[in-house]
Structure formats: structure tokens, C-alpha cells
Amino acid sequence: MxxxxxxxxxxxxxxxxxxxxxxxxxxxxxxxxxxxxxxxxxxxxxxxxxxxxxxxxxxxxxxxxxxxxxxxxxxxxxxxxxxxLKAEKAEAAGKLVIGMVEGDLHTIGKSVVISMFESAGWAVTDLGEDVPLPKFIEGAKREKADIIGAASAITGCLDKLKTLKEMIDKEKLPVKYMIGGWATGPELAKSVGAYFARDALAAVQLASELMEEAE
Ligand code: B12
Known part of the structure; x- marks a missing residue:
């Protein structure tokens, strides 16, 4: 074939x-x-x-x-x-805390993203799906995360991505905030003040660039 x-x-x-x-x-x-x-x-x-x-x-x-x-x-x-699944060109490994925001039960895309980060040497904490927003903050503090990844596959949960950014800012967490999932896009990310990646490979490449910048 x-x-x-x-x-x-x-x-x-x-x-x-x-x-x-x-x-x-x-x-x-x-x-x-x-x-x-x-x-x-x-x-x-x-x-x-x-x-x-x-x-x-x-x-x-x-x-x-x-x-x-x-x-x-x-x-x-x-x-x-x-x-x-192997992510290439990802040199600078770091710590990612990731979850689907509250109300969203889709898991497949996140699971692909996690595989990709792990294969690139990242330590990943999977908060799961339908994650209450304070759990992202607690998780990032506990794990001393470099990046919080939050996703929504459904439009009904997009406001949660914005609220999470406000919470990160309020806590002055030293993390980069990356969003993804079917319902998101570059425009939304811009309005939220988040980094955006369309797919798992783009996400891990962007993450490694962000780590290099931070050095
Ligand atoms: C499979 C599926 C389901 C399964 C999920 C099973 C599971 N365990 O995940 C089930 C049947 C449970 C489901 C339920 C529902 N679904 Co659904 N589902 C889908 C479907 C067909 C595929 C999703 C998928 O797995 N794609 C494959 C993966 C690999 O792709 P991905 O998720 O996009 O992930 C990639 C990127 O987005 C990115 N990415 C993903 N996560 C992250 C995270 C970060 C940080 C980053 C940077 C990037 C990133 O990288 C991934 C890999 O490259 C989509 C259609 C679609 N176009 O996405 C609808 C879809 C998302 N579902 C939809 C709907 C409406 C629902 C329901 C509301 C249906 C209902 N009436 O109950 C419920 C919602 C339940 C809930 N509260 O969440 C709609 C949403 C529409 C909208 N405007 O909101 C869609 C778009 C279908 C449609 N066209 O109508 N669904």
C-alpha cells in the first residue's frame, strides 16, 4: 500500500x-x-x-x-x-504542568502532547481533564513548573483559559503560559496573553525555544 x-x-x-x-x-x-x-x-x-x-x-x-x-x-x-513519537530538536528540557480546563473532558490531544514532551526529556505533570483552575496554580507551584499548558477542545470553556491567565498574573508565577486544543487559535491566544501551538510537535518546539530564551 x-x-x-x-x-x-x-x-x-x-x-x-x-x-x-x-x-x-x-x-x-x-x-x-x-x-x-x-x-x-x-x-x-x-x-x-x-x-x-x-x-x-x-x-x-x-x-x-x-x-x-x-x-x-x-x-x-x-x-x-x-x-x-519522538520530538526532534528539543534540546532544553524543562517542567510542564498540563491539563484540560474545567468543563472539558477531551483527553486524546493532551495525551499526544504529553508523549511528545516526555520523549523530548521534559518532566510532565498531568493534571487530567475537567481541572479546576486553582489546581493549575497549585500544581505549578508544587512542581516548580517552567510552563503551564492548558487546553480546551470546546468553545464553551474558552473563558477559563483567560481566567487562568489572570490567576497566573495575580500570583506572579514565574511560568510561561501555553494554550492549545481544537477550540483555540492564535487570535484567542493573543487576546488571552498566552503562547499558542497548533499541535504537539509545534508545542514542544515552542517550549524548547522559550527555555532557551529564558537561559
Ligand atoms: C473524540 C471526540 C470526543 C470524545 C473524546 C474522547 C476522549 N477521551 O478524549 C467524546 C465522545 C467523549 C467527546 C465528547 C464531547 N464532544 Co467532542 N470531539 C471529539 C473529536 C471528534 C476528536 C478530538 C480528538 O481527540 N482529536 C485528535 C487529537 C489528536 O487532536 P486535538 O484534540 O486537536 O489535539 C491536538 C492539538 O489540538 C494540540 N493540543 C491538544 N491539547 C493541547 C494542549 C496544549 C497545552 C497545547 C499547546 C496543544 C494542545 O495538540 C494535539 C495533538 O497534535 C473532536 C473533533 C475535533 N475536530 O477535534 C470533537 C469536538 C471537540 N467535540 C465536540 C463536542 C461538541 C463534544 C460534546 C459537547 C458532545 C456532547 N453533546 O456531549 C462532548 C463534550 C464533553 C466535554 N464536556 O468535554 C465539538 C466541539 C465544538 C465546539 N464548538 O465547542 C468537536 C469540535 C466536534 C464538532 N465539530 O462538533 N468528544
Whole structure:
């Protein structure tokens, strides 16, 4: 199978929520020498975006169960590719405290980000999902974090990202604040006063640049 065929089939397996096929395709891709990051960005992300669009528009009768099955299939792929996710060019390792803000239960993207940071030598504290904002502050103080990463996949929780920035400023925490997740973007980050990364690789690269700047 060509790379493109594998990516297309993987995308479709995620949309269909076929976890066995999705995991199998990921294994085949690795065997063919395709990098884990390409599998994620070119095979998985388009599929998950499409699954989300189908759910939002009700296309083909897509329901919450379909969304859930896509999520589970994505977890199955992650099980296969996680050990191979490697962040390159990340020289300056540091400490990251990360979580999904309160109200948001999505976990998959954060889990990819964590794998990427860990493979680049970062110490990561995962606060989990649906995290009350004071927990970010407590976690960052306790771990002496260099970076707080906060994410939201749903627009309903975006105000929490702004409130968290206000709390960080109020506490005068010596941390950099980075946000991400589907519902966020560079404009929002600018208005919040946060750093932004679109995906896990960009996040770890930005983080290592920030560490170098701080030296
Ligand atoms: C799978 C999924 C679910 C699963 C989640 C399973 C799980 N364990 O995570 C389930 C079924 C539980 C779910 C539930 C819901 N979902 Co949902 N879900 C999705 C879906 C299809 C994929 C998300 C995903 O895993 N993507 C794959 C990962 C790898 O990508 P990612 O999350 O974007 O992460 C990358 C980047 O964003 C970034 N990143 C991620 N985190 C961080 C953190 C930092 C610090 C940084 C820098 C970067 C970063 O790096 C990651 C890797 O490259 C999205 C569609 C989409 N387009 O995202 C909808 C989507 C996010 N969900 C949506 C909705 C509406 C819901 C529900 C409200 C549905 C409902 N009616 O109940 C609930 C919300 C529950 C809650 N309170 O949180 C909407 C949100 C729309 C909106 N405007 O807010 C979306 C966009 C679908 C859509 N188009 O309508 N969902």
C-alpha cells in the first residue's frame, strides 16, 4: 500500500470507529517506515476532524456514540504509535504542568502532547481533564513548573483559559503560559496573553525555544 492509501484508510477507520483496523493500519505504517508524527498528522488528524464535522452536522446520521467510537479508535492508534513519537530538536528540557480546563473532558490531544514532551526529556505533570483552575496554580507551584499548558477542545470553556491567565498574573508565577486544543487559535491566544501551538510537535518546539530564551 502507498503512504497515501494507508493515510486514507486510517482516516476512514477512525471515522468508522473501527479500532482494530485503525491499530492494524498504524502498525503497517510503522513497518513501512512512516514516522509516528506523519501517521498522527496525515492519517489521524484528518479523520478525527471529519468525524467531528460529521457529528456537528449530523451527516450520515453521526451521533455521540460515533464520536465516542472514533475517540476509542484514536486511543487504539495512540497505543501503537506512542512509543515511536519522538520530538526532534528539543534540546532544553524543562517542567510542564498540563491539563484540560474545567468543563472539558477531551483527553486524546493532551495525551499526544504529553508523549511528545516526555520523549523530548521534559518532566510532565498531568493534571487530567475537567481541572479546576486553582489546581493549575497549585500544581505549578508544587512542581516548580517552567510552563503551564492548558487546553480546551470546546468553545464553551474558552473563558477559563483567560481566567487562568489572570490567576497566573495575580500570583506572579514565574511560568510561561501555553494554550492549545481544537477550540483555540492564535487570535484567542493573543487576546488571552498566552503562547499558542497548533499541535504537539509545534508545542514542544515552542517550549524548547522559550527555555532557551529564558537561559
Ligand atoms: C473524540 C471526540 C470526543 C470524545 C473524546 C474522547 C476522549 N477521551 O478524549 C467524546 C465522545 C467523549 C467527546 C465528547 C464531547 N464532544 Co467532542 N470531539 C471529539 C473529536 C471528534 C476528536 C478530538 C480528538 O481527540 N482529536 C485528535 C487529537 C489528536 O487532536 P486535538 O484534540 O486537536 O489535539 C491536538 C492539538 O489540538 C494540540 N493540543 C491538544 N491539547 C493541547 C494542549 C496544549 C497545552 C497545547 C499547546 C496543544 C494542545 O495538540 C494535539 C495533538 O497534535 C473532536 C473533533 C475535533 N475536530 O477535534 C470533537 C469536538 C471537540 N467535540 C465536540 C463536542 C461538541 C463534544 C460534546 C459537547 C458532545 C456532547 N453533546 O456531549 C462532548 C463534550 C464533553 C466535554 N464536556 O468535554 C465539538 C466541539 C465544538 C465546539 N464548538 O465547542 C468537536 C469540535 C466536534 C464538532 N465539530 O462538533 N468528544
Amino acid at each position: 502507498s503512504k497515501e492509501e494507508i493515510f486514507d484508510k486510517l482516516s476512514k477507520a477512525l471515522i468508522d470507529g473501527d479500532d482494530l483496523l485503525a491499530a492494524d493500519l498504524a502498525k503497517q505504517a510503522l513497518k513501512q517506515g512512516i514516522s509516528a508524527i506523519d501517521i498522527l498528522n496525515k492519517g489521524c488528524t484528518p479523520g478525527m476532524l471529519k468525524a467531528g464535522e460529521m457529528y456537528a452536522s449530523g451527516l450520515g446520521g453521526a451521533s455521540l456514540t460515533d464520536l465516542l467510537m472514533s475517540g476509542e479508535s484514536m486511543q487504539a492508534v495512540l497505543g501503537v504509535i506512542r512509543p515511536h
